[in-house]
Amino acid sequence: MDRKEITAWLRKELFPALKAEGFSQRDGLRLWRHHEDRVDICELRFLTADQAYFIGSTQESLSVDLGGFFRFLPRPPWLEIPEKAGLLRPKTYDAHVRGCLVKHLAQANGPDRSDVWHIGLVGDRSDAVLDDLRETCLADMPGWFDRLGDYEDLLDVLHHGEETEVRDGITSFGHFGAKGSPARTLLIAYIARHLGKTHLAREAFERAIEQEGDGPLAVTLRTDVNSLSK
Structure with a gap:
């Protein structure tokens, strides 16, 4: 499958399911869900040529980045967040807390990257890889974003957690700066x-x-x- 075919599959098989979960705004492979106090971000990314070469994968392979952007935090004057219909559309690198999904599928034929769904490798069926991506999104994303809404838990993580942590081997959670930063x-x-x-x-x-x-x-x-x- 090429990128065009994969994108068509995502539009048919994944994006409607995410829309049903509240991700009502989309631009390309980036989706947003809006709450009173934050914006949830889900961004699917194809590997760049350099990334694919470096890890030994393909440019058709995908990762899924997640982010939480808190509305009640101040923004420096240089940070401009796009809007549409009055709703903020931050990118994952603008998010205050970021993470990524980890696939359930074992891909023995590909490089050891649990955060990349390798597509187009010899011996792997692309449809099975994409099915796992869809099931992982629907199974694991809700819990990741639920943690953003549990401010007591988040405050505990900020006090005691490392910059990036993996809980239960499901998702990475963090990228909010080192302790004391x-x-x-x-x-x-x-x-x-x-x-x-x-x-x-x-x-x-x-x-x-x-x-x-x-x-x-x-x-x-x-x-x-x-x-x-x-």
Whole structure:
């Protein structure tokens, strides 16, 4: 199967199922689901020529990236998020928390990359690979995004977790910055504020202000920490 045929298969077999799960906006291989407090992002990507060569796969092979973009976090002035019909359309690299799906299918003929569905390898049936991609999306994506909505769990991960973790061998979850990094501190501050954990939020805001210095978010951070109840 070539990319055109694979894309046609996705439009017929996967995208309607994701739309039924709330991913009502789509642009190419990128889909969005909107909540009051965040935007869920699902992005399917074909390997580039360089990626395919480097790992020994094909340009028809796919990965599935996931992201959560929180509306209640401030955006630096240089970050422009596209909109359509008044709804934000961030890319996965704009997301505050990112991850990827891990396939269920064992592909003994391909390179050892659990996050890539190898398509077009000798001895593998493309339809079976795509079926596994679809089933993995429908089985594992809901739990990944549910974690984004569990702010107590997310706050615990931000305090104690590594930058990227895999739970139960299903998905990677993280890419929110190393412990103590500005990105992680900012997340802790605003999620703690969202939960009404004023003392924790204030401590994180103070660290974030120190880390930001005279950066573009300095005024916003000072305003937001002063808005916390005493």
